[in-house]
Amino acid sequence: TITVNNGAATAAGVYEYTNGANRIKKGSYGIIVGKNSKFVSDGAHDADVNINVKETESIGLYAGENAELEVGNHIVNADAGAVNYDADKNSILKLKGTGTAYTGKKSLLFYLGEDGTGKVSIGNTMNATIEGGTSPADRGTAFYYVGNGSSVGITDIQNWAKNNFGDGVNSTLSNLNLTMNPGSRLFIAQNAGMNLSDTTGTAISSATGANITGTDYKTFMLYLSKLTINQDVNLNNTADAYNQLEIVNSSITNANNKIMTGTQINDIAMAQENDKTLYSRNKVILENEGKINLSGTSSTGMYAKYGELYNRATGVITMSDTSTAMYGIDDSILENAGEITIGKNTIAMYSEGSTTQGMKNTGTIKLPQTDSVAMSYNPDSALAAGVVVENAGNIELSGDKNTAIYATGTPTYKVKNNGTITLADSAAINNPNVALYTNNSNVTLENTGIIDAGNNTIGIYGYETENSGDIKVGNSGIGIYSKNGNITLTGGKIKTGTDEAVGVYTVGSGQNITNTGTGFEMADNSFGFVNVGNNNTITSSFTNIGLNNKNVYIYSNDTNGSVINSSNIISAGNENYGVYSAGIVDNYGTVDLSSGEGSVAIYSIKGGAATNHASGVINVGASNVTSSQYSIGMGAGYGTTDTGTVINKGNINVNGKSGFGMYATGSGSMAKNEGNITLNADNTTGIYVTEGATAINTGTITTGTGNYRNVVGVYLGEGSTLNNTGTININSKNAKGVYLKGGTIVNYGSITVNGETDRYRTVIPFTTPNTGKELGGVVIKAPVGAATATITVNGVPQMPVVINTEARNPISVSASSVGMYVNTSGINFTNAINGLGNLTNEADLIVGTEATEVTNEKYILINDPRILGTYINAMSSAPNIKWNIYSSSLTWMATPTLELGTNKITGLYMTKVPYTTWAGTESTPVNSTDTYNFADGLEQRYGVEALGSRENQLFQKLNSIGNNEEVLLYQAFDEMMGHQYA
Structure with a gap:
């Protein structure tokens, strides 16, 4: 409804304009003065107006660009998204008479154009009421301030009032009596930088010059602006200046040494959302340089949609249970350079729905409780190539059931640790602390830094893995657990504890596990590699691998898999295995188990076949016969229930008492020597076969240069067979070229014992005597x-x-x-x-x-x-x-x-x-x-x-x-x- 001069003249309707061939209709209006036009009095009479407008894009009084609109007494009511007074770019709107204005929900009292250069002159007393709302979108607003991107303080507001509502010296806002109803809003500020201390109600009232009354209203909505928190904030005090603000699509910085505190459930320190279809990501930058302490559960430290989240080097965030410290969605950037400490069931850094951005920690993240995650990443399925989630700082998991980096989703990306991740002991390996974790088979987990984990923990759990850093796990722990994908080890060291701890554990299919540069340091009773998958290949060419006591460097029960070893494996203790494997084994390196007792270089099971090639050297030490711990160069089969094949084309040196060069048991098992077996101690045996196994010698079995006793070239147990086309040359007291205990010998080669070649002297049959x-x-x-x-x-x-x-x-x-x-x-x-x-x-x-x-x-x-x-x-x-x-x-x-x-x-x-x-x-x-x-x-x-x-x-x-x-x-x-x- 529009009434001009008590009805003597009326103007009402819908504003419309032509844009090319299109006719564009806007909202309803009272009086509109177009661009470069004037609507003024003749000096004797002023136009009195009574205007009621509603809905979005509706305007009571509008002066277009470079236009001038002048009225006398004025009553303008705007509601449901309308604007009372609108002075566009370089225009002037003069309110000469007394005025009354009502600004309803979602509506705006004064708008000075998108660049903020319009002017309004209030020439007489004006009473305005701003209606409140329960949400930011419902509130009525008095002023819309447009800045130039620089910092805005009290002086800037004063100058704005003088320039935009006055003559540059004096402001006409002194004629404005402004009533702020509860839930209303004083300012929307766009493209402005403000200190929190400059947004308090009394300061703003003084700065505008208006006569402002009312309680429980919001002073500012910052829009596309930046707020600097330069004073402490109590999130649970409604009178706190920060809680009087509304911030939309803007940036917030909590300044150094300033503390934001919350003690209630669902507290939020900073939260902003950005429209990526309209604005760039840097329109929303949330920074913490001070402290954020939220002790209530289900709280959030920093949240952004298509924004940038930074916890700076001086920033400290402390969160309670079931909370999130830094929460970014929709291509937000997340970086922590400060310190974050979180409670139970809480996430320190969480990214979701990204198509271009990873996230990064260069600071410190602490997880002293349980069931929490330091960095969690769940990107959009359309994630771009080359995205990395990275820890270059410190992550400390001092509680249990925690994860340092949790990577999920479906796209391809990389998770990288080149910092330090420390994991405390876990109560059980089936619910452990984990450094790097993914359930996405397209994610590559890479460690170039340090993972220092305790008992019952897992360093890396996932699929494809690359390691050139150091991984340490405690008792019963696992360094790398892979469900599929390739494992590439190029540097650093993997250190395991006791109680069957494992360096690399693979359960997938068709995996290539390659070690070209990672050393292994295994405590007693632990493993280097364990493969229980299918059709996997383990290749090791790192220079030196050390064993202590009861270690197995490579264990595989993969009947379709293979092991290729070119590493030098050296034992310093007892009861070790170099390679214990089903499938195919090829050894080209040196396996030196001379130190200690009861160690086995290579053992073949489940019908597998192991070959020590020409370049391969195997040295074994003494057996501990008392405890039935035997030293064996190459072994195959188990009793009568398992079989295997071992082939020696290189050199096996038996350097300890009661040691064996090759061993096979069970029908279908075979020990074949095509190379050299040298027996260098008492009671040693070149090849020992039993329970129907077969021995084939086409190479040389001989004693060393010392003086030995009770040396046996080949021992044939029950049902076993020797086919000899090679050389067996044994020089020892009580020597036996071949000892028959129910076995069969087919000899086409040479068997010599102490210079004798007579079969009855060199082949000793086993007989059962009459004991009467x-x-x-x-x-x-x-x-x-x-x-x-x-x-x-x-x-x-x-x-x-x-x-x-x-x-x-x-x-x-x-x-x-x-x-x-x-x-x-x-x-x-x-x-x-x-x-x-x-x-x-x-x-x-x-x-x-x-x-x-x-x-x-x-x-x-x-x-x-x-x-x-x-x-x-x-x-x-x-x-x-x-x-x-x-x-x-x-x-x-x-x-x-x-x-x-x-x-x-x-x-x-x-x-x-x-x-x-x-x-x-x-x-x-x-x-x-x-x-x-x-x-x-x-x-x-x-x-x-x-x-x-x-x-x-x-x-x-x-x-x-x-x-x-x-x-x-x-x-x-x-x-x-x-x-x-x-």
Whole structure:
């Protein structure tokens, strides 16, 4: 509605103009004066107006560019997005009479053109009311200020009021009585830089010169502007100057040493959104040079849409739980050069929806709680090539279940650490601290810096990985875990803790894992590489790899995979493996396991095949036979359940006692020597095959230049075969070119032992002996391979009593020249001495008479595996030893039954020898018949009295007389017959 001069003249309608062939309609208007035009009084009469306009692009009074509009008394009401008074570029709008204005929601009282050069002159009293709203978009606004991009302070506002509402000296805003309703807004400032301290209500009131009344209104909306926070801010105090501001599409800087504090849920320190279709990214720059402390949960430190977020070097951000310190979306730039500390379930830096930008940390990010992320990146699927998410600073994960960099989404990009990431211990490896993580197979994770991780942690978890930096993980940790993609190691070092920690763990398919420059430092009981994927290839050519104790440099159970090693692997400890692998193994390097005991250079499993090529050198040390830890150059298969093939085309040097050059077990396994095997210590074996495995020698097996004992060229176990077309030349005391234990030899080559080439001297067959014995009319018959023996006394068969274990009380037995002693009581039992093969080539198994303390029987069978098992195992582990088995007692006889082909003890038979065996052999003057009769009577009394009786104790003393102690038996006869008194 528009009324001019009380209805004497009216003008109303819709403003429209022509733009080329298009007719453009604008909103409703009251009075419009076009460009370079005038609407003025004649000096005697002024135009009084009463105007009501609504909606966007509607204007009450409008003076176009270089135009002049003059009215008398004026009532102008604008609502729903309309403008009361609009003076465009270089125009002037003169309000000569008294005026009343109402500016409703979403509306503007004064607009001075897009460049801010329009002028309004208020010549008389004017009362204006600005309506409030509940959101920035709903508020009514009094003034729209357009700056030139420079800083705006109180003086600038004063000058603006004088120039745009006055004559340059005085401002006519003093005629304005401005009522600010709650929720209304005093200024929209565009392209202005302001200090927070210059935006307070009293300062602005003074600067404008207007008479401003009202409470709970906003002083400024900064639009396409910049705010510098130069005083501390309390986000939870509604009267705080910062909370009186509205900031839209603008930049904010929290100045050095200034603190922004919030203690409530959902606090936000800085937040801005930018329209990328209208403005450049740098229209929204959020900077923190001071401190942001938000202790309430679900809070945000800095947020921007298509903006730039910077936590500068002096900036410190501290966040509580379930919060975000820096949050950027839609191609925002995120950089932290300061310090960020976050709580539980919180993210320090989060980027989402980017198509061109990564993010970067050069400062320090601290995660002292749990389930949090330092840097999280989730880009748009249309992300441009070459984007990098980078840590060049420090990330400290002192809590648990945290992640330093979390990369997700679907596009291709790189995550890089060239700073330092520190991870504390985790409680469990299935929910650990992780330095670099991605679930996107298109992301490459790269480490050129330092990852220092604790127990049960993972350094890098993802797919394609590049490392030239240092990675350290603690006990049970994993340096690199890859689900797919290639692994490239070109520098630095990977250091692992104990408890099966792993340097590189791969589970994918078709992966290439290449190490050309990364060293490995493995604590005891840890792995360099573990491959449990499919069709993966591990290639290692780094110069030197060190092993300590119980290390495996490369482990692979990938039957379709391959391992190519050109590295030099050196062991300083015990029980190590160089390569333990299914699939194909090719070794071109030096594997030196000479130090320590019980180490294996290369082991082939699951039907795989391992080759030591011509340039390959394998050195192995001593075995620890006592603990069954054997040193082997190349091994294949496991018992009868697994198979493998090992081929030597290079050199294997067995430098330690009881070591093996090559080993294979199980039908289908093979050990083939096409190169050289040199045996440089006692009790060493060139090739050992058993359980149906095959040995092929087309190369040379020989002893070194020293003086050795018990050296075997090839050992053939049960069902095994040797095909020799090469040379076996063994020079050693008690040497054996080939030792046959149920195996078969096909020899087309040369087998020489100590200069001899006679087959019967160089090939030693294994036989099962007849173990029967006879003494004093007592006969134990134990034919070759018989499962049981028979006992006869003067031709009468006897049935032995069986002694079983009643308790397990182990008694240690020390090694001596006699070998091992068997306690037969079934109550106390002795442990076997392992490793006798290191002491002698012939040993005794001495059967004790303790069984006579628990039975009065004269014929005893010992077959309880709890008594014999430990001796069977010890004898099996020393196959080169000749065993002599006999009773410890002069008056008892003992012999074993042996399993055919293996010579394993199946039973020990003990029988008492009659005392009459020794009658009549004493010297005179005793009548020999007297002694016989006495011995015969004594024999008939054996076993009559109960165990433990005085008479039984006498027989126990006689049983304890040892072999080669006949004189003690004679003395006993003399004493019992009373001859010592004769």
